[in-house]
Amino acid sequence: MKEFKKALTMEAKRFKKWLKSESKWEVYSHLDADGISSAAIMINYLKNYSMNQFRLRIVQQLDDEVIKEIEKSKLPTILCDLGTGQLSRLKKAINNNKIVILDHHQPEKLLNHDNLIHINPCLHGVDGSKTISASGVIYLFLKEAGLNNPLMASIALIGAKGDGQDMKAGLNYQILKQSSIKERKDLNVYGHNLRPVHKVLEYSNDYEIPGITGNETNAVMMLQELGIKLKNEETGEWRTLSDLTSNEKQRLISGVIIKRKNLDNPEDVFKTVYEFNIGLIKNNLEEWSSMLNACGRMDKPSTGISLLMEEDDGEVSTVLSKYRRELAGALRWINENKDKILLTNKAVYIKAHSAIPFKLIGTICSITAINSLFDKEFIIGISEKNSHELKISVRSRNDELNTGLILRQAVKEFGQGGGHLRVGGAVIKKEYEAEFISNFERLLNS
Ligand SMILES: [Mn+2]
Structure with missing residues (x-):
């Protein structure tokens, strides 16, 4: 851990020098939630802290086509959530341009070069698969270069969540303490802010609610019996778990526990939810991450970036529902x-x-x-x-x-x-x- 921090400090100094001598930069990032969060943190820094010009590309992987493009470009290039496993294929690029690799995947091998900044926790004995993601690496690196913004720490953890990491482990936990995230215990379901309450109950896959899990009609009936309205009367929109009053939430939680009374641990229905706002939008880490994933997988990574930069024009909900339809179709295909x-x-x-x-x-x-x-x-x-x-x-x-x-x-x-x-x-x-x-x-x- 100490050694990793030392590397961050030293290389951030070199990076700041490079930013001063080179005005235009190329940024490449990966199209999953970690890559999109990484890109957003990097862009935020280049725009607001170092005032450099940049061009961003989100790619699914660093394939030959992308590597050729980097080789041809004469511009310094930042690779986020990419590159550490392809050092030997990047050799020519590193000979031509300044390359910054910020990654947490298994490194291929070591390479020292005047044109290379290579930051990877795995190189210093820090577990990059569970305790820090690329967005976390980028946040910590840029923090050494002057970044100071709790929202960026929160965004860094969207990437960690997207990569299935542990928020309470290692560097992720340190980032959590610097973030604008609020922790609370809530029902262990997916979609506190995104899905209608009855859907959340129907899809309660992490534990069973007898009669309700997998049954939409019964989920609707359960809510009616508990006196919880499904729709907002003024707007006509479906209510989410976050829309419930604390009294309704209490009734729902007791209702769920009662339905589970014959199971081994009926009250085992809670998890820690990590929530924060970007602009006016509040979501938890899981939701932010699935929104970014959807944007990436549906070829709309820029929609994900705009969402994180508070420039969302509402497109994300369209992307999200299209994405859900495609996933449902794919799962059906597997069954059939x-x-x-x-x-x-x-x-x-x-x-x-x-x-x-x-x-x-x-x-x-x-x-x-x-x-x-x-x-x-x-x-x-x-x-x-x-x-x-x-x-x-x-x-x-x-x-x-x-x-x-x-x-x-x-x-x-x-x-x-x-x-x-x-x-x-x-x-x-x-x-x-x-x-x-x-x-x-x-x-x-x-
Ligand atoms: Mn990653």
Whole structure:
């Protein structure tokens, strides 16, 4: 930890010098919630603190096309949530331009170069998979360079949440203490600010509410019995959990616990909710993160950035509902196409190909893993990236094998891959699908 902080301080000094000598910058970031939060924090700094000009691009990964673009550009380039696993492929770019890599993925190897600033907690023995995300790394780095803004600390934790990290662990916890986030205990459901109350109850997947979980009609009836109105009478809009009065909330919580009275821990229905405002909009970390994810996956990353920069024009709700429809469609496809699902001893391979867009396949694997749709330790999604390549996403529930490392090894002869302990992604040539599966199986079972 100490060493990481030392690196942050030293490299932030170099970065500030670079910002003074170079006026125009290129910024690349990853299109998930962590990448979009990272980009927003970086842009906020470049705009308001260092006053540099920049151009931002959000990409799904640092593929050959992006690397060529960086090589061709003569401008200094910042890579957020990207780059640490591709140092050798970035060699030429590093020889040509100043490159700043701010990442938390497994680093490929060490490289020292006058043109390179490389910040990664994993290089200093800090766990980058659970205790700090790229947006956290960027926040801490820029804080050393003068950034001082609790909202940016809050945004840094959206990225951590999006990457499934622990808010109370390590550096995330330090960032939490510097943020504008308010913590409270509330019902352990998803969508306190985003979904109608009856939907939240219907989708209570983290624990069961007998008769209600999975049953919309009963959820509506339960609310009626408790005297909780579903809609706001003035606006006609669905009410969310956050819209309930504290009295209604109390009745709802007792109602849920009573329905669970025959279960083992009927009162085990709470979780810590981390909430904060951006402008007038209040959401919790989970909600902010799923909004950003939706924007990225639906090819609207700029909508996500505007949301974080308080410039949202309402587009995010359209993006969000379109995203939900696409996810629901993808999950339906999995249910209806069992012949495209390969089950092995430890893994399930969802061979979606063109049926699930490649930008959604990772999210689908996560949902599948969280909801235990298949009782397997490894969920692998396979989707077409283009006419000649496949995108592979892996989610794991096994902490003994490092998913990123085995995936990189499984594809090394015909593709690029990497990731973290429980999450991995790769792109391979189409004709090597069977070979990838047999390699991956061999590594899982060796
Ligand atoms: Mn990340």
